Amino acid sequence: MRKTAVINLRDAHIPHEQKSDDSLIMLFQSGEKSVFRYLVHRYQEKVRNLIFSIFNEADVVDDLAQEVFIKAYEGLQNFRFQSSFYTWLYRIAVNRSRDEMRRRKVKKFFTFQSVESTTNLKIENLMTTTFDDEQLRETIEQSLNRLPEKYRLPIILKDIDGMSYDEIAEVLGCEVGTVKSRLSRGRTMLKEMLKPILA
Amino acid sequence: MERLDTKELEQIISLYLDGELEPDEAKKFEEYLTAYPSVARDVEILRAVKKTLRAKEKLPANNWFWLRLSNSVESKTSHTSLRQLLSRPALTLTIAGVFIVLVSSVIYLKDAPLFHQFFLEKKTQVQSSLMSGNILPLFSNLNNDDVLNFALFGTIPLDSAHHTALQVKNSEKNGSQIEIVRKESGSVKPTVRVSDFCTEVGILKPQQEIIDSILGSYKERLLASVLVSENKEIAIHEQLVNLNRAMVSTIAASLEPLQRTKFQRFLEKREAPYALVAVNAPKMKPEILLSAIPKITRSNKYVVISKDTIGIAEMRMNIDSLRQNVLRRASHPHPVATKHMIQELAELERQFSNTVVVAGSNSHRVRVFTDNNAFKIDLEAPSPIVDGFELVDMVKPRMNTPTFLRGRQQSVTVMGDSGFAFEFPADDEALRIFRRLPQGEFRFEIIDSSERSPKMKILLKSAQNKKAFEEKLLEMKKREQQLIDLDSLLRESEQSLNSGKPLPKKEERKVLDL
Numbered sequence: 001m002r003k004t005a006v007i008n009l010r011d012a013h014i015p016h017e018q019k020s021d022d023s024l025i026m027l028f029q030s031g032e033k034s035v036f037r038y039l040v041h042r043y044q045e046k047v048r049n050l051i052f053s054i055f056n057e058a059d060v061v062d063d064l065a066q067e068v069f070i071k072a073y074e075g076l077q078n079f080r081f082q083s084s085f086y087t088w089l090y091r092i093a094v095n096r097s098r099d100e101m102r103r104r105k106v107k108k109f110f111t112f113q114s115v116e117s118t119t120n121l122k123i124e125n126l127m128t129t130t131f132d133d134e135q136l137r138e139t140i141e142q143s144l145n146r147l148p149e150k151y152r153l154p155i156i157l158k159d160i161d162g163m164s165y166d167e168i169a170e171v172l173g174c175e176v177g178t179v180k181s182r183l184s185r186g187r188t189m190l191k192e193m194l195k196p197i198l199a
Numbered sequence: 200m201e202r203l204d205t206k207e208l209e210q211i212i213s214l215y216l217d218g219e220l221e222p223d224e225a226k227k228f229e230e231y232l233t234a235y236p237s238v239a240r241d242v243e244i245l246r247a248v249k250k251t252l253r254a255k256e257k258l259p260a261n262n263w264f265w266l267r268l269s270n271s272v273e274s275k276t277s278h279t280s281l282r283q284l285l286s287r288p289a290l291t292l293t294i295a296g297v298f299i300v301l302v303s304s305v306i307y308l309k310d311a312p313l314f315h316q317f318f319l320e321k322k323t324q325v326q327s328s329l330m331s332g333n334i335l336p337l338f339s340n341l342n343n344d345d346v347l348n349f350a351l352f353g354t355i356p357l358d359s360a361h362h363t364a365l366q367v368k369n370s371e372k373n374g375s376q377i378e379i380v381r382k383e384s385g386s387v388k389p390t391v392r393v394s395d396f397c398t399e400v401g402i403l404k405p406q407q408e409i410i411d412s413i414l415g416s417y418k419e420r421l422l423a424s425v426l427v428s429e430n431k432e433i434a435i436h437e438q439l440v441n442l443n444r445a446m447v448s449t450i451a452a453s454l455e456p457l458q459r460t461k462f463q464r465f466l467e468k469r470e471a472p473y474a475l476v477a478v479n480a481p482k483m484k485p486e487i488l489l490s491a492i493p494k495i496t497r498s499n500k501y502v503v504i505s506k507d508t509i510g511i512a513e514m515r516m517n518i519d520s521l522r523q524n525v526l527r528r529a530s531h532p533h534p535v536a537t538k539h540m541i542q543e544l545a546e547l548e549r550q551f552s553n554t555v556v557v558a559g560s561n562s563h564r565v566r567v568f569t570d571n572n573a574f575k576i577d578l579e580a581p582s583p584i585v586d587g588f589e590l591v592d593m594v595k596p597r598m599n600t601p602t603f604l605r606g607r608q609q610s611v612t613v614m615g616d617s618g619f620a621f622e623f624p625a626d627d628e629a630l631r632i633f634r635r636l637p638q639g640e641f642r643f644e645i646i647d648s649s650e651r652s653p654k655m656k657i658l659l660k661s662a663q664n665k666k667a668f669e670e671k672l673l674e675m676k677k678r679e680q681q682l683i684d685l686d687s688l689l690r691e692s693e694q695s696l697n698s699g700k701p702l703p704k705k706e707e708r709k710v711l712d713l
Binding site: 044045053066140160180185198 | 244248249252253268269
């Protein structure tokens with residue numbers, strides 16, 4: 001989808017905080033690099049929470065989010081307005097998270113850790129107890145974390161971030177049809193995991 | 200109704216939950232769910248999952264994100280751009296040429312690191328800020344009287360009428376604070392002049408030059424302690440809160456013991472926040488004193504306040520460049536800066552809801568309070584005195600006078616936390632009593648050797664003693680007993696020790712009215 005960035009001349013009188021993403025990016029590309037801070041302020045919490053949803057670890061969030069924005073800063077000069085800044089930024093965040101997940105997989109392989117088995121254990125224990133909302137939330141999140149990445153990411157982007165299919169396709173770099181099928185497959189897998197507890 | 204194929208059903212459930220089915224398709228699917236309750240249960244499970252995930256708890260906002268990011272971006276991009284430039288041979292020669300030109304204006308480049316970190320903006324903008332003198336020291340027009348007033352009271356006026364002032368406070372109880380204080384009428388603090396100080400303390404002419412040098416050196420420190428910009432950023436050196444303590448210590452170290460006694464009285468008379476504790480220490484040589492004054496180093500920590508950030512940032516400093524900025528700019532930044540500070544901090548308080556915010560490491564905490572006319576910053580200062588201060592710390596924070604003693608300040612003087620003090624007429628009898636006080640718990644000294652009205656002072660050495668003594672006085676007040684019979688107590692204990700016999704009946708009492 002090609003999009004044309006149009007900067008309204010009246011924008012010049014609008015404070016930077018209120019300028020559109022595209023206007024700020026145009027200013028950035030014309031040399032006014034300081035406007036990057038407004039983009040950061042606008043999206044830093046969204047990116048942090050996306051990373052938190054992917055890893056469920058607060059400790060890694062800020063370091064990864066910083067890297068995401070550094071990459072964005074480095075790449076913004078070449079931003080071509082073919083997607084929204086938001087989905088472009090999310091794509092960087094998702095790609096950086098994938099790298100991190102791969103790194104962890106390699107690390108796990110060499111240290112012979114089995115995260116899978118401990119997660120299973122937790123869920124099995126919970127099956128014997130009565131659930132309150134907090135436990136339910138934890139169980140759902142644990143189950144989501146057990147899904148393969150290709151099914152987990154569309155669910156996070158759709159159900160947690162509320163993105164549209166088109167946006168998810170842009171972020172993940174795939175077709176809308178693929179998004180739909182991965183969402184339905186992922187949800188089915190989730191349902192199978194949770195059925196013994198929630199049914 | 201015919202049962203759907205599993206894969207097809209999965210897809211339809213997913214689209215249905217996302218509200219992506221057309222209205223007639225959705226209606227048809229709902230009929231299907233009525234016909235197949237097991238599928239309806241699956242849909243309910245997934246609906247619950249979707250709802251729970253949507254309500255996933257968000258992380259607390261990170262108010263320091265930009266501060267950290269901007270530093271990373273700055274350092275990363277500066278390295279990258281240099282690498283990129285040098286990898287292009289055609290440009291290398293040009294750079295070499297430009298470098299020669301730039302050497303002549305190296306003064307500007309010296310400041311670049313400071314402004315990179317201070318403004319957290321792109322390099323070219325930062326350099327243009329420097330060129331146009333956008334960063335200025337708030338205290339660029341101080342004279343020696345102002346510096347002395349800061350030393351004694353921690354106060355620097357922000358307007359010529361002294362209605363508004365920046366004030367630093369430092370106490371063990373309340374920690375360190377920087378405040379903008381305002382008073383509608385009159386000045387915010389008593390003001391003293393160097394000439395008054397010299398007269399009252401008995402400073403001789405050669406000493407006056409040393410005092411001037413000390414004040415001049417600290418003036419440099421103050422120059423670099425509070426920086427303001429037209430872009431509304433403010434940077435306050437984190438050790439500004441301790442600077443006046445170091446100043447009083449340095450001044451005291453330059454004095455003779457007798458002059459220190461007078462200086463002590465000078466401080467007491469004006470209710471200065473610090474009191475001297477090492478009055479009898481030998482006088483320091485001027486060259487040692489001046490070299491021991493803490494200098495602004497290349498790397499300094501500042502509390503940086505901008506429209507959307509408050510944090511502690513490491514900044515490099517070049518006094519000469521700052522001074523040049525002042526010279527380049529005709530008008531003084533005080534009024535604008537003060538107004539900005541209050542506005543910005545009011546905004547910050549609104550953003551941070553008056554919460555403690557932490558920057559960098561856990562050892563630094565900053566808390567901001569504001570109202571319409573003033574603001575206060577609480578700092579968790581890392582050390583009680585300025586880093587790099589190489590002299591003996593000769594001062595302690597003055598203790599608040601207990602309420603019930605306030606009417607008796609003629610005879611009772613309260614000093615620093617290890618110098619809770621009482622003054623007495625130093626007659627022979629009193630001297631005899633105090634010389635026999637147990638060593639280690641109390642210390643006394645004659646504070647005025649003039650024959651007319653010699654006075655002596657008893658000092659309690661520790662905060663615990665001070666507290667115990669205050670409690671004792673409070674207890675006595677409750678019993679309406681206003682007298683302490685120290686002499687008889689001492690005599691009793693002495694006799695008891697010497698004879699090992701029971702104590703005789705009291706015959707004579709020396710009563711000291713506290």
